[in-house]
Amino acid sequence: MDNLLALRVFVRIVDAGGFAKAADAMNLPRATATKLIQDLEKHLRVKLLHRTTRQVSVTPEGAAYYERAARLIAELEEMDEAVSNARAQLRGRIRVDVGSVLANQILIPALPDLRARYPELHVDLGVSDRPVNLIGEGVDCVIRGGDLPDTSMVARHLADLDWVTVASPVYLKARGEPTHPDDLQTQPARPDDTARLPGHAIAGYFSSLTGRAFALEFHKDGERRLVQADPAVAVNESTAHLSTLLAGVGIGQTFRFAAQPWLDNGQLRQVLPDWTRPHHPLHLLYPLNRHRSAKLLAFADWAQGVFAPFDRRKG
Incomplete structure (x- = not known):
């Protein structure tokens, strides 16, 4: 038995929650x-995992073994990176x-610079607005906006978006x-009419988790307004949301950097310019056990520079 490979497989199975996902992620x-x-x-003469046709769970002995095995694997990966990177460029x-929209308008256009700096570093870029399980899906880091969903992750602040x-x-x-x-809320047709007419059509964005559309938010002189009107059309992907606005479906809120080219050429117009919305914090997140990975830290430093021009704190 290859003890080290078995240890890596065991850790990945626990992280992924199943044999199939772990094997696929490791190309086994x-x-x-x-x-x-x-x-x-x-070899250990102990049961590490309970296996059924539907799920895999960790035994008490397996949980204790996992804690030490995960630390050992992380330290081995750091040791390998430290030795290889001491004599060569980052690789892997x-x-x-x-x-x-972050990928298409900011990150992907900047990738040639990353490739020029680290030609032996290969990037697998997962592009979607859905939340991902970093450990279970074998993802090294994610770039996400809004409130931090998981305090167990290391968060690198990249920018505040407008x-x-x-x-x-x-x-x-x-x-x-x-x-x-x-004016964006539904309005009564007339005082004696129970029918409700839309004030305006909303091009909405809905959560991939809850299926509910996010409210439009407006602030002015200490006043706050939330518009939770039923969207005429709602999507759950940011580039598609921009497309609905360009198509003339309705009024919506998007990041200024995403809309700016279309504002400049006249295909979009800003409305309610006196009303603002709080900036949207953007972070790079990764698991704590990867905080010393040389390639991850190099990518995080590079990404911080890429997003710096879009940071409204510096505007």
């Missing part, structure tokens, strides 16, 4: 992963997950321009 046949764990348990592969409320000129010509956030 599933039968090989199963055999390695069986041999490891036979890093898996990064990032939201769509919002803008926009619509297409075609939409505004047809529906008129709002003068107050309340």
Whole structure:
């Protein structure tokens, strides 16, 4: 039995929550992963995992073994990186997950610079707005905005992004321009009518987790308004959301950097410019046990420089 490989497989199975995901992430046949764990348990003379047709759970002995095994694997990876990087450039592969509009408009255009600096560092870029399980999906780090979802992660602040409320000129010509956030709410047709008419069509963005559309938020002179109108169209991907705004579906809020090219060429117009929305904090997140990975730290430093021009704290 390859003890070190068995140890790596065991740690990955616990992290991923199953044999299939762990084997696929490590490019191993599933039968090989199963055999390695069986041999490891036979060697230790203890049951590490409870296996059913639906799930894998860790035994009390397995949980204690995992804590020490995970630390050992992390230290071995750091040791390997330290030795190899002492005599050569950063090399290997890093898996990064990032939201769509951030990837397409900021990160991907800057990748040639990263490749020029570290030609032996290969990047697997997962592009989506859905939350990911870093450990279970084999992701090294994610770039995400908003409140920090998991305090067990190391967070590197990249930028505070600015919002803008926009619509297409075609939409505004047809529906008129709002003068107050309340204009976006549904309004009664007339005092004696129970029917409700939309003040404006909202091009919304809904959560991949809850399925609910996020409210539009407006601030002015200490006043705060939330608009939770039923969107005419809602999407759960940031580049698609920008496309709905450009198509003239309705009014919505997006990041200013994403809308700026279209504001400059007239395909979008800002509405309610006197009303603002609090900046959106953007972080690079990664597990604590990878805090000394040379390639991860190099990528984080590079990403911080890439996002710096979009940081409204410096504007």
